[in-house]
Structure formats: C-alpha cells, structure tokens
Amino acid sequence: MNKQASNLDTIPVGKLTPDDAAAELARLAAEIAGADTAYYGKDAPEITDAQYDALRRRNLLIEKRFPKLKRADSPSGKVGAAPSAKFEKSKHAVAMLSLDNAFDDADVAEFDKRVRKFLGLAEDLEVAFTAEPKIDGLSLNLRYEKGILVQAATRGDGEVGENVTINALTIADIPERLKAAPDILEVRGEVYMSHDDFAALNQRLTHEAAEAEKQPELFANPRNAAAGSLRQLDAAITASRPLKFFAYAWGEVSEALGETQWEVLQGFKKLGFRINPLTKRCNSVAEMLAHYADIEQQRASLGYDIDGVVYKVDRLDYQARLGFVSRHPRWAIAHKFPAEKATTVLEDIEIQVGRTGKLTPVARLKPVTVGGVVVANATLHNADEIERKDVRVGDTVVIQRAGDVIPQVVEVVTSKRKKGARKFKFPDCCPVCGSHAINEVNPVSGKPDVDRRCTGGLICPAQAVERLKHFVSRQAFDIEGLGERQIASFFEQKIITEPADIFTLRQRQEAGEINLYTYKNKKDGDIYLDKEGKPVATNRKSIENLFDGIDARREIASARFINALGIRHVGETNARLFASNYGDVAAFYDAAVKARATESEAYQDMLSIDGIGALVAQGVIDFFSEDHNRAAVDRLLAEVTPQRAQVANTTSPIAGKTVVFTGTLETMTRDEAKARAQSFGAKVSGSISAKTDYLVAGPGAGSKLKKAEDLGVKVLTEEEWADMVG
Ligand code: IVH
Secondary structure (H helix, E strand, O other): OOOOOOOHHHOOHHHOOHHHHHHHHHHHHHHHHHHHHHHHHOOOOOOOHHHHHHHHHHHHHHHHHOHHHOOOOOHHHOOOOOOOOOOOEEEOOOOOOOOOEEOOHHHHHHHHHHHHHHHOOOOOOOOOEEEEEEEOOEEEEEEEEOOEEEEEEEOOOOOEEEEOHHHHOOOOOOOOEOOOOOOEEEEEEEEEOOHHHHHHHHHHHHHHHHHOOOOOOOOOOHHHHHHHHHOOOOHHHHHOOOOEEEEEEEEEEOOOOOOEHHHHHHHHHHHOOOOOOOOEEEOOHHHHHHHHHHHHHHHHHOOOOEEEEEEEEOEHHHHHHHOEEOOEEOOEEEEEOOOEEEEEEEEEEEEEEOOOOEEEEEEEEEEEEEOOEEEEEEEOOOHHHHHHHOOOOOOEEEEEEOOOOOOEEEEEOHHHOOOOOOOOOOOOEOOOOOOEEEOOEOOOOOOEOOOOEEOOHHHOHHHHHHHHHHHOOOOOOOOOOOOHHHHHHHHHOOOOOOHHHHHOHHHHHHOOOOOOOOOEEOOOEEOOEOOOOOEOOOOHHHHHHHHHHHHOOOEEEHHHHHHHOOOOOOOHHHHHHHHHHHOOHHHHHHHHHHOOOOOOHHHHHHHOEOOOOHHHHHHHHHHHHOHHHHHHHHHHHOOOEEEOOOOOOOOOOOOOOEEEEEOOOOOOOHHHHHHHHHHOOOEEEOOOOOOOOEEEEOOOOOHHHHHHHHHOOEEEOHHHHHHHHO
C-alpha cells in the first residue's frame, strides 16, 4: 500500500483545500484498489473491514464535497467492488422497538390514564407529554463514540439491523463528528425524502430509463424511495439521492443529555441534529389533541409524509419506571391519522387458507392508489363481515388503508350495484384440500368462533406451507435467503415439507439425494427469486449462502423457537412468556405434555403465568397432544439447539424466582411492582403453589397469605421486598 509521507489523511474533510482533496482522492483510489485486489484477487485481506469502510467513507465524503474532483477511476463508481454482497448485520446495544397505536381521542385519553394508573399518580396531577409528528420514513440508529460516528444501523428486526454507515454519512443532516458529546451516544431518528425530491427522483429515473431504452423502475412513495436509497450497496447512489433526517430518540448513552424528553431533543439540536419543528410540550390530553388537530391541518403543506402524532411522557424518570411491554414502550403512543379512502370495483372474492386453517376472504380489486400506494387486495375478515356489509362480486366498494395495516373494505356503494349481483356464498369446504370447513366452538367460552377453519390439519397443503412460511418469518427463525417464495417453491417440489427438512438440506445435497444446483421450480424457473419475484441465477454461491444462512440458525433463542412452531394463540409475546417462565424449550415441552391433564400441577403452573389464560394453554396442550406434532418437534430438536432464555438481570437475587403479589402495595402500584420484578428477571405469578419462591404481602392480604403459610412459602413485606430488589 502506497501510503504517502504527508499526513493529509488526518485532516477532516471539511478542512481540506481543493489541492489536498485531489491528492487524497488519488491516495484513496490507490489504497482501495490495493485492498480490493488483496481481498478479491488474492483472498488475503490486508486491512480490516472497518479500515476498508473508513477509506471508502472518506473517499465518498471528499467526492461529495468536491464533486468536480471525482476521478475517472473513483472507487465509489466501481461496480462489483462493493465490500460485500449484502449489508453486514449489527446487533443494537439497546433494542429498537415500535410504538403502540391510538386511533381516536378515546384511545389517547386511555393512554394518559394507563400511564397515571401504572405510576400511581393522582388524576389532578399534571403530567407532561411531548407531541411530535410521526415521520413516515425508516428509522436509523447512529452510534457516536467520543463524538465520531462509528456506526449507522437500520432497525432490522429490532434486535439486529443492517450496517449502513457509509450510506448514512452521505446524508447532510447526519453529522460525522459531534462537539462536546458524551463518550457513547446513540441518536435515533427517521430518514425520509421530501415530496419534491421524491418527484424529481422518479422523473430522473424515468429519463435515465428512456435513454437506456428500458422500462423505468420507479418508487411508489417517498418512504420506499428513502428506504431504497439508503439501503444501497453502492453508497455513491445513496449520495446522489437527497435524504433527510430528524432526530427523536436515543439508544445507548454514557451520560444523559437531560432529565426530560424535551431537554434531550434540545440537546440533539445543540449537537447539530434537526429535530421536528412541530414538536410541542403538552400538559393535558386536551392540549395533546389540540396539537394533533393543528398538525393534521398542516399535514398537506409540510412537504414530507407523516402518518400521525407521537406522544411521549416527558419526564425520563417516569419513562424509566414505565418501561416496556413486549415490543412497545408504555410511555409512548402513536396517534394515527384517519385512514385514507378510495373507491374501486371488487372483481372477485378469493378464499385464502392460513397456517391455522382459517379461511380468510380476500377482495381482489381493480387496482387503485390510496395515499400513494397501489392497492389491489383488501381483507374481508370473515363470513360475518361479508354478510354484514353485504359485499358482492362486481360491487363498487370504498376501501381504506391506514399505515402498514392491511387495506380493508369499508362499505359497498349500493347505488352502483349491478342488477343480478348475487350474494356471496361462503364455502363450507377448504378451497385447497377440500376438507370440511367449520366454525369451531371456543373451548373456553363455549361459543362458536366467527372464523371458519379447514379441518384438514396435516393433509392440507395450504396450512403446511403457511406454517413453514411462519417458521422462517422475521420474528421466528428468520433465515437469511429463505423467504416466503423460496419456501413455497421448495414445498411444491417436496424438498421441504416440515421444519426439520430445512436443516437437512445441506446433508441431503452432499449425499446426492437432492441436487439444488440444477433445481428448478415449475412456475417461476429458478428457486432464487429477488424481492420483486424475478428469478436470480441459481449458482453454487447462492446455494452455499443459503446453507450458511441455515447453519447460522442452528442455535436459536428459545422464544423464537416456540413462536416458530405456530401453536394456536402463541405468537411472539406468549412465546417469550413461555421461554422466560420455563427457561428453555425442553422444560416447556415437558410441561405442555403434562398439562394435558387439567387437574395436574403442570396445568395449574401454566395458568399461573401472568398473561397466560385458559385459551392459550389449550392451544399449547392441543398442539402437544398430537403425536405428529411432537414427532416433528423432535426431528427439529435433533437439528437445532434452542438457547436457554436469558434472564434479564442475572445478578439480581430475584432473577429466576417466582413471585406473587397480594394485598395493597404502598410505594408503587401493582402494575409497576410486577413490571419491575420482571425486569429483574423474576417470574410473576397470580397464584400460590409449591413453586412460589416469595409472596409479597401488603395490608389486606387474605387467602393467598394463608396458602403461602401452609405451603411454607417465604412471605415478605413490601419493605423487605424493596430491600431485596435494591
Ligand atoms: S419514537 C421506542 N418518534 O415509528 C420507540 N418514532 O412505530 C421509539 N417514528 O420505528 C420511537 N416518527 O421508525 C418515534 N417522532 C417519532 C417518530 C417515530 C416516526 C417511527 C419509527 C419507529 C416507528 C414506531
């Protein structure tokens, strides 16, 4: 590597003279080319990925500042010299969660009430909230260490995102260096594109396509344009797209920037970030709603997309006490704008069969644009809904779309109904396997379910393939290179018919039982399809990548494993509850089998898990009562190793212990006590059993106290409990 004697490389890009910049670009081009040769040509990298990224980043920044100096051999323009085929993954130091939604004024009032109830605050006490627009873009975590941007990562699945540092650095609103920032500071916010820039981009793409005599590939809306532009392997493309950034939250910080949400936002502003000018501090629900109305009024003239207003409890000590419930903070909520509506023709009603056999009617529509998105399908939920709205094929219907929710049919424009339009007859057989479809009786309430279900179970291919799709979905196994389309293709060819088959692919390939190198799918040609469903060459490398992606999941979190099984009523949240309460899959499995006898201790234990009711327990029991389900799980367990659930705080004396609260608590509300106990890794139960470790009893404790004494369970006063938790 031809490192020059000068120390130009230490001068910040902002301080380079044009002459220096030209010299730096020459040096960087040579160094990057050298590194590329070492990496690709000789397979012997001489510098680390981080050093390589830093070189490319600096090159790009200089080119951005001095566009005229860009060299003919610029590394940023080189195709195929990207550091990797895809983005490197990066685990967030603090998970990036999502927000719960409020759809009307009552939901907002309810939110305020919940916050007060949790914290035990009087109704007349003033609680401040910030209110700011919810930007419709994509969120980004910016990590600064000692004031230098060291990493930018997308949200990903909330735990692990994609490293897009180089791309983020091309965004003018994102500072490369911060003055007087804490040692570690993670700033979070939204990357978005303005309406004008979006229109200009699509126009440019149309123009470029016309010159190349190709069909233009345009973006449907500014959000897609922002996401597509940021997630470019060639950061030079990102640099050519005008992206913007608003800061509104944070992740890991070594030192707090303030005591309130508001103060932190002001701190961001001082550091050089843009915060949304419509952010306001409100002291009551009435003020929040007034600000919402104000923002809604300005919505059309803002010049960028927003889809609601986010309210956040202002005091950070309150935020800390409120904490999180599954994927949402208790201290914030997104008040969505009313859904956008459009009128179109319903061309057909199709029945889809889900993984649990549920038959869902889907309206096939004449495509129509609703709020910038083309809608061709809408859900009709179930037979009752079709009956109630009297939806018929050929009708003109009003549809609506709110944020990322599936579009819905609101009503029929009956005045436009054609003569002879017939009522829809909901099938009583599964359209895929032909088995009877029935409205099951709810085992707990004894009432028939509104949903009709296929009774085909294992023989129904629709259920089987949907279960597999669920198995590999993002919150379950999330296997790189194995998405819905690939699953459908593999299933069609009987290469994967149950989860364990995924993990024997490599072995079967090596043993010559299957040959994925020549594997073709009848319908689409190659199995490897890109996001748009276009075939991608099936070659050795992509098959190897798939095998690697699968192997990377041979060790998996117990909660993901349980969620992946697709047990009725057990989604992400309940799977997590089971994983943390039983510790691992083996214990959960064992308990589920034993719980079949409702008089058993195992059944009582399951029901005593805070948040698990009879319906969920029944779903688990039914699943594990089936021989074929147990056999499928056993085969899967022979291939993958679920990891023991992580106890939140292993150093706490209550980690892993089972606690029951009873009587009146004096220093905090029952909700807060439970949430705190859980955050220290304890399991909170609603009833006393031999497995209970502690009963925290306040004044007024009755039967639970007696039972605890009978069973010899340790009883603590609230004060003793507080001392223990610390
Ligand atoms: S606060 C713990 N504030 O909405 C949650 N989010 O549904 C912290 N978003 O992933 C997020 N504008 O991408 C927050 N002013 C705002 C926002 C905002 C847009 C997005 C963000 C997040 C999603 C949550």
